[in-house]
Amino acid sequence: MIPKASKPSLGIMNLQQGEQKFQLSRHTPSEDLAYFIRHYWIVRWDLTGQEPYLQHVIPNPCVNLLVEPGRTAIYGPGKEKYGHYLQDQGCVFGVKFKPGGFYPFIREPISGLLNNPMSIQSIFGIDPRQLETDVFAQNEEHLMVSHIEQLIRPKLPEQDEQVAFINQIIDHINQKPDLTKVDTLCDYFNVNKRTLQRLFDHYVGVSPKWVIKLARIQNAAEATDLSQRHNWSKLSMDLGYHDQSHFIKDFKSIIGQTPDEYARLTV
Incomplete structure (x- = not known):
């Protein structure tokens, strides 16, 4: 957990x-x-x-x-x-x-x-x-x-139903920290992958793949802030990563530090 x-x-x-x-x-x-x-x-x-x-x-x-x-x-x-x-x-x-x-x-x-x-x-x-x-x-x-x-x-513009749809998708991503693939998202919402990517480019500005990655890394950073003891292998598994090295690479690409380096700064 x-x-x-x-x-x-x-x-x-x-x-x-x-x-x-x-x-x-x-x-x-x-x-x-x-x-x-x-x-x-x-x-x-x-x-x-x-x-x-x-x-x-x-x-x-x-x-x-x-x-x-x-x-x-x-x-x-x-x-x-x-x-x-x-x-x-x-x-x-x-x-x-x-x-x-x-x-x-x-x-x-x-x-x-x-x-x-x-x-x-x-x-x-x-x-x-x-x-x-x-x-x-x-x-x-x-x-x-x-x-x-x-x-x-x-x-104020007229309400655009795509905004509500996008927020449903991103809420789902945030509620599923082990969600890893855009294909899984497309299946859940019954939407074509290219359509979803185009929708995110226009409305959000970044890809659904990046939003999934960001949600997982933000979860990891918050978990690191809240804990004095760190088990990177377990955390990476909780976030749906198949190996710890992939988790560390993703973490550093956004945070600019490895999880261990970040944890030392929170002490």
Whole structure:
């Protein structure tokens, strides 16, 4: 059995350690936006007089609208972990769209956003510097959320049934940590493999094979965070790997370290 966290890390590596450096809150979207948006997230920190802290995050199959001084933009899914330096005082506001949930806003393949952030002005018609000023002028988090929702709501597209279908598929992947093959997924949902791959390219931006791999590695990273003793052979079997070396290779391709190296950092 893979141990479960008391609350999901949602890809934040070493969350228990990180929470000593920053405060993370998540907010549920209004009902009319919830079809497209998973949640809003806000990170605050005050490291005045302390060393900067590098927080790593495992990529996810979601588009994020990020509001941060000098970096405000719309970011597609990544394929490797990424780091964010926290120093002095600061705050970041994020809109995490559901997998596939941003595609109806642009009707262009989300794969085009890979390593290619999109300007918010082209979609929502507001200068990013102005949005930063407006959001961070709010003194309550619910007011930040309200301001962002007022920005998104006029641009809200019609609901696309493919978004719901994609989320059913990804929920299934996340609930089956030993799921290993796209073919198994296609059989379960009765969908042609090429059709599924094309659907994911357009709506999600990454392949179903990558989403399966990512879910397994995120499970592995969370299990490593939660345990003081590590049995890589057993963990790899729990995740459906036939051999430990394949598990280690996949883990390093996303995390950038072997499981053993990662475990030493969590101590």
